[in-house]
Amino acid sequence: MRNVMKASTIESKFPLLAVEGGCIISKDADITAAFRVELPELFTVTGAEYEAMHAAWCKAVKVLPEYSVVLKQDWFIRERYRPEVTNEAEAGASGSVRQEGRRSSQIGGEQASFLSRSYERHFNERPFLNHACFLYLTKTTKERARMQSDFSTLCRGNIIPKEVNPDTARAFLESVDQFERIINDSGLVTLTRLTDEEITGTPDSPGLIEKYFSLSLDDTTVLQDMELKAEGFRVGNKHVCLHTLSDTDDLPGRVSTESRYERLSTDRSDCLLSFAAPVGLLLACDHIYNQWLFLDDSAENLRRFEKSARNMHSLARYSRSNQINKEWIDRYLNEAHSFGLTSIRAHFDVMAWSDDAEELRRIRNDAGSQLAKMECRPRHNTVDAATLYWAAMPGNAGDFPAEESFYTFIEPALCFFTGETNYRSSSSPFGIKMCDRISGKPLHLDISDEPMRRGWITNRNKFVLGPSGSGKSFFMNHLVRQYYEQGTHIVLVDTGNSYQGLCELIHNKTKGGDGIYFTYTEEHPISFNPFYTDDYVFETEKLDSIATLLLTLWKSADEKVSKTELTEIGNAVSGYIGRIRADRSIRPSFDTFYQYLKGEFREELESREIEVRREEFDIRNLLTTLRPYYRGGRYDFLLNSPSEIDLLSKRFIVFEIDAIKDNKELFPIVTIVLMEVFINKMRRLKGIRKMLIIEEAWKALASNNMASYVQYLYKTVRKHFGEVVTVTQEVQDIISSPIVKEAIINNSDCKILLDQRKFMNRFDAIQTLLGLTDKEKAQILSINMSNHPGRKYKEVWIGLGGVQSAVYATEVSKQEYLAYTTEESEKIEVQRRAESLGGDIELAIKQLAEK
Structure with a gap:
């Protein structure tokens, strides 16, 4: 029976031929190298670092050959926090939830599990925006680079594979290696080459291409049907809307490598984000932000513009707009020739989606407003949405419709690259739980061991x-x-x-x-007992501390201690320790030490062959001074604790x-x-x-x-x-x-500061004393500046050796709050409830938390 449905299979339209040697080969002989990109954490980058990052991208892009395509693809997927220490009944989790950096908590004891479980339950299903960034470098041809949307592989009945030019491929892969080295040497951005399995997937886990076709980063991705229409498209039940920057009229009058984030800035400090941050982590919905650069033949582009300028000039008498256009082209050519700039084409788009029609309308408005914050003109694209989605497939950049791009230079185009990611958890098994200050997602943070291993602190x-x-x-x-x-x-x-x-x-x-x-x-x-140990082991430091204690009891702060006095006190302590070790029936305490001092030691002192004179060591004065701490004295409780606690x-x-x-x-x-x-x-x-x-x-x-x-x-x-x-x-x-x-x-080496706004007018002195940088100062002064009104938490700044620093949120469960609270009324309420329950504090906290 003949198929009369207006549908086709992905296999018939699929433009990719193979994945070999870490490269994606398309049927049109395009070669693509794919990378995973690690960006710096949010709010931790200074203006100078944004400039350095921008310079590194510029240097790297310039090593690529003509007719290359750079596609930086940032995924922002809404996910929900999955508890680490809980059972299924407590979690109540359903659907697709995933957590970055899962690790087993090393927790011992019932008490620990009580507070830990309450913490995990508190954050169970907490939504957050997960970020993943990929980079695709594609070598295409001159003909492919100029293709229009009507010649996309989506519009062709069949695709005949072409042959790859070995020399061209070899030269391109060498330039890719140089590109990777330049970016990694910057120290700010890290590129990691994707393997064949990560691109195509394995029998047990989907690859990047499969994830793209399902618009999901989940490891349990299932392929669904797609509906591609001129007015929009759908992937499964996800309806997609697309906003594009594809014309110079859509762009702002001025761009920069960074922008000031007003909500966390003060008149004394600037909190900076990348210029494109509003369509990155600050756009709280499922979306992909595509950043395209097309490296054509720059000299040919400039010649074409020269010719166009002459034509505009010749037609200037018929229309003033021709003269104005000619002036703009001249300015572009002057910039290119004066500063040696490379003429390229660029395109940027935000692809957002939702399975709810009402939410999709809100997302469409949010995406448009975030573009407007960048002073761009939001353009909701419905004509080429399906074609742009198809071209953004890993390895299919050669299918991009040329009419959706605009001419610019490398330097301003790179300002539209996102430059930060969300907070990352430490890889160490040891650490504490803090929260992301934007979404409130729990983070595992090691501020002791991992910084030592990395050399951040000593x-x-x-x-x-x-x-x-x-x-x-x-x-x-x-x-x-x-x-x-x-x-x-x-x-x-x-x-x-x-x-x-x-x-x-x-x-x-x-x-x-x-x-x-x-x-x-x-x-x-x-009350203490410094003379008691379970195993009767007294190391040198313990003997010295007991001797120091006795000297403190004996001498006032302004009195000097002679060497003889110090020696004899040490002898008395050593003799007493030897005595209680030999006779375990003697109870170690200050009382029995005093008795030993008054009896055996005094007799031994007086019977020595070499006399110890009174002015050298006055044992009578010592015994008199120590008498208040002996049985019946004013402070006899202090060093004679009846509780034998080691x-x-x-x-x-x-x-x-x-x-x-x-x-x-x-x-x-x-x-x-x-x-x-x-x-x-x-x-x-x-x-x-x-x-x-x-x-x-x-x-x-x-x-x-x-x-x-x-x-x-x-x-x-x-x-x-x-x-x-x-x-x-x-x-x-x-x-x-x-x-x-x-x-x-x-x-x-680890400095932790909380809200310093009370000291804002004299924070310069604190900055000097603690040796803080301007970057760290700006982070500290942003503490609690823009807290989420729906969550109860306070922020804290943690700096590690001047190398790593960030602001985190301290948010806990109700149970933990009641265990930690320093409010007198709340502490009393917990104590009263515990007394009514027979002293069971944990049960009291549980009941009050539920109440």
């Missing part, structure tokens, strides 16, 4: 600066929780109960095995020092004890990540002993797989101590 230390109310403690709770879940030992010095909720949650879930919270109240004064094995420890920060007797002792805890972890826990966090640093760094400890830590902690984090509201708090200023600022 240490993992962090400096966090943010005024009150900027979300500083909230961000730190979010970071600390995720580090803890991934096996980090964390010691916190807090001054305001910022971590009490998280600590209690950990303590509750581990049945008291972790989440140790030290604080001072009249009913429950703070803090070496505890992974989450909080020292809340707000109540004693002004106590001249207790505060120095507490600071030395907490530093000893961390140094003991640092030395003994081999291959385990450790983190010391000092909140509101000036309070904890008030004493000289503490300052010297911090200076020592910042310089040595990196050698022991550790990091120190200093958190403060004012930079002045750090620079008040010159020693600590140098130690912290110079040894913190």
Whole structure:
């Protein structure tokens, strides 16, 4: 039976012949090399970098031979976030969802999974715009380059394959290699050659050509029917609308390599995007942005324009428009000859689609308005839509209708290239969850290990600066929780109960095995036992810290310690440690040490052959001074904790020092004890990540002993797989101590800043102190400038060694918010609900979150 349907098969019209050696060969003997393009992240590129990127593209395009076609194709596909740690019932996901950089979270314990699952559920099905960029370099012929739309392969009954010229093909592939090298050497854009399998696909996954025919980047692509008409076309149930820039009348009067993004700019800083960004990531719909450059014979083009100008001049007396056109042609020729510019043709189009007619109308308006923001004239193309779609197929650039292009030069044409992509997740398995500031998509961000491997930073230390109310403690709770879940030992010095909720949650879930919270109240004064360890192992650093503690109890800050006193204190500590090791019935504590000092050590001291004079080491004065810390003394609770807790094995420890920060007797002792805890972890826990966090640093760094400890830590902690984090509201708090200023600022390669708009008028001083670049300043001043009104979050800037920096959003689930909150009323509500549930904080948080 004869086929009478007004339809045809793709096979009969298919213009591609083969894919060999990474090249697509068309039936018209066109050769195409295909690349995947990696662009810089959004809001991280400066004006100078946009200029450098533009210059690299110019150099690369100029190495291509005549009658080459450059097609840069940017895909922007709406997708939905797929949770990493959840089950199918919790996910409730349906349809085609995909997530970039899937990785298995290394999370241990029920508590961790509770907050992690709540985070993933919060973002489940969160829509975002996925971006993929491809580049096709095609070598065609003079005849093909001048073809009109009526000679497209769509209009031909059959296609007779032609032969490829070997010499021409060889020369073209050499120029492609040069093109790739020039772009990659720029350091801003990366080209990766696509393999045959990536282009054609495999039995298990579709290739790029198949994905193009379904207008989807999904790995489960299914080919559907297509309807190509003059008034538009359809792929499956996706109706496509096309806006083109194909005439000089459609173009703006002036173009540039970058544009100012007003929503995130201030009068003191500029937030920059590429000139074509409005039709890139800022157009929130499914679309493809095609950027075409056609490299004809430039000299022939100019000769044709010379002839046209003469004709216009001869006809000028009949029409003023001829004279005006002649003047424009002269200006074009003058530019070409004066600056040695290459005459080319160009075309740009935005291909958007939707399966809903009402949404398609909105998308059509959005695409037109975004083009208008570029000062272009939006032209909704319905005549050549199907032909342009067919020509944009990978490897079929030779089918482009010549009448849809306009003459220009390489430099202005490249200004229409998009220059940025959306935020990328880190490839490292370790890291924290942050969010894209545009779409709110969760990102996996490693700010410790991967930057070290890449050479961006030389240490993992962090400096966090943010005024009150900027979300500083909230961000730190979010970071600390995720580090803890991934096996980090964390010691916190807090001054305001910022971590009490998280600590209690950990303590509750581990049945008291972790989440140790030290604080001072009249009913429950703070208490330690620096002499206790589970395994009776006392390394040199621990012995030195105990000796330093005893000297702090004995001597005032302005008293000097002689070498003899230091030696004898060390001898007393070593003798006591040897005594409790030999007799395990002796309970390690300050009380038994004091008894040993008063008894055995004093007797041994007095019976020495070489007498130790009183003015050299006054043991009576020592015993008298230490007496308040012995049983029955004023501070007998401080160093005689009845809880035999070896803090070496505890992974989450909080020292809340707000109540004693002004106590001249207790505060120095507490600071030395907490530093000893961390140094003991640092030395003994081999291959385990450790983190010391000092909140509101000036309070904890008030004493000289503490300052010297911090200076020592910042310089040595990196050698022991550790990091120190200093958190403060004012930079002045750090620079008040010159020693600590140098130690912290110079040894913190990761700097984290929150909303600095309160300091905008004096931010230059902060910029100088922290060594920030103008690019980083502009990023920081854009924080929270244009937050999404429908989401609750605050932004944070993270800079890594002056090499990598970006602004991210800290957005969490309701459960996490209740665990982190520092609002007094909310904390009290959580505590009351937990008390009514028998102390079950997790259940209290769940109920309040649902409420």
